[in-house]
Amino acid sequence: MASSPPSDLKIENTNINTAPSISLSSEQKTIVGSILDLFAGRPSLAKLQLWSDDATFTDPITVATGRSQYEAQWYGLKTAFSEIERLHHEVKSNGNPIEMDLKTRYVVKGLGKEQTIASKVLIHMEGDKISKVEDKWDGQLPESGIANVSSVFQYLSPLWWLKYAEGWAFWGWSFVWETRVWMAFRRLNAFTVPKVVGVPQNAEEDKQKGN
Template sequence: MSSTGAPTATINLHIETTDIQTAPGVSLSTSQKTVVGSILDLFAGRPSLPKLALWRDDATFTDPITIATGRDKYAAQWYGLQSAFSQIERLHHSVTDAGNPILMDLKTRYVIKGINKEQTIQSVVAIHLDEQGKVRKVEDKWDGKLPDSSIANAFRHLNAVTVPKVIKVPKNEEEDAKKGN
């Protein structure tokens, strides 16, 4: 991270996704590539404390099953992927807009642990950055949509509170390394 807080290098972050696909005419800055690569790693079930350091403490992750605001809640969602799925395979990604939010089409195949049920999710991911280039919000819109009813949102908030009680997020680099991150 530079003194401005903007992400600058992928080496210290151990970002695995460095080949960022973009739609024709879309060009990402170096810091945008770092953020997008780290987000793609998170969706692949490869979280780490350095990657989550690119997020604000008060950031929000939202998808059709959760609205997780705050580091303890959104970090548990990302670390929870390792517990919930035996396989995660990215089938396709393409950044379609380099603005703010950065927009990306994403298609991922998940295999649920224990029951070996396979699910492919096609989504539009919106990555909102703050003035310092840190992640403020990530929206994972399955089939391009998020639910917007009071009942659905109540369950999404419940998920965000429940998952951190079940999923242990590493507290330091040593615990993170033990998880293979």
């Protein structure tokens, strides 16, 4: 399933916890391990080659579709947070999607504030590639309809994303997430983050970042 051998992927999370009666194939373990690495702030271009070019990552604050958008979301974790600690994970289903419970503690860089987020992660596959990952905080996502970003939002500086980093971790997910304004915010996030987060352009740059 993986486009590179697991040894080349350098997946760090190889001890996968599963619910009773759930077993994973070696390919599924590679996929789940790579996702756990991403949530731990350990991205790499090799791991992200397990994703299709038009895959989507979605959570309560973003809908990131396409390689340039979802790669920036994962590399952005290290930009936004000084500490990322996985407290618990357990695979609940080995179907399609693979379902996993995840609990993570985050500390916002520069602020020292922390928050624990419990989520249900759904990993959708198309053939041998990840096509979609849903990160449902407290098991929920906003309704699927997404408002287009208005011209007002388009004039915002990319640096604005840094100003709402704390909200990303703490209050944004619970504030008017069902409104059309919040839907537009989720779309805006996906377009803004790639402008302020540096994604390596090749394996050498990735290696220099320690990935």
